[in-house]
Amino acid sequence: MPLLLLNLDNTLLDRVGPFRAWGTDFLATIGAPLDDIEWLLSVDADGLTDRWDVADAIRDRYRLRISSIDLVEALHDGVVEHTRLDPLVACALRIAGDAGWVPVVVSNGAIRQQDAKIRRTGLDRYVADWVISEEAGVSKPNPRIFALAAERVRMRLNGAWIIGDSPEADIGGAAAMGLPSVWLHRGRSWMESRFAPTRTSEGLIPAIATVLAA
Known part of the structure; x- marks a missing residue:
């Protein structure tokens, strides 16, 4: 898993x-x-x-x-x-869970706002847990926040994938740990020369499909 x-x-x-x-x-x-x-x-x-x-x-x-x-x-x-949860995103998360993946949110930001988004949209029903930087005391791309996420669900980082839209915070964090990643480009070109995502995607749903196929 x-x-x-x-x-x-x-x-x-x-x-x-x-x-x-x-x-x-x-x-x-x-x-x-x-x-x-x-x-x-x-x-x-x-x-x-x-x-x-x-x-x-x-x-x-x-x-x-x-x-x-x-x-x-x-x-x-x-x-x-x-803020609303796209039903197709919820469906994709459910499919990932049924396929044996354990979804965990790792977010930079204020605990008050980010926690409220997760709970009020119903996203909490589709993820195993979440870690917010303000509460954790460490922010992405620091590998420690990803390690805390793994600890939160009592799992190892081995075999994990990271999906996100931030080149520095998400893909940089993945590169620092040697983990595969999918970057959501949102119409942007990749500009970073120090590291690169394993895959690039136009949105979350095809990104999850990419991970499941890999």
């Missing part, structure tokens, strides 16, 4: 769509131009910008009196509210 280590945002669950939906609602609430959603997306940088920095940028641009902590919480809660 090998491990299937899976990234959360933009792998198991779409993040771009929910963030855009929250941002559009937020801009309408404060009376800002809806075209500013492109600015907001650029500041967010696909989730790579620290949430506090995003909040500060929003407060400065629109001269808001709302506190940064309230804005961060609104962002967290808004993204969670708009």
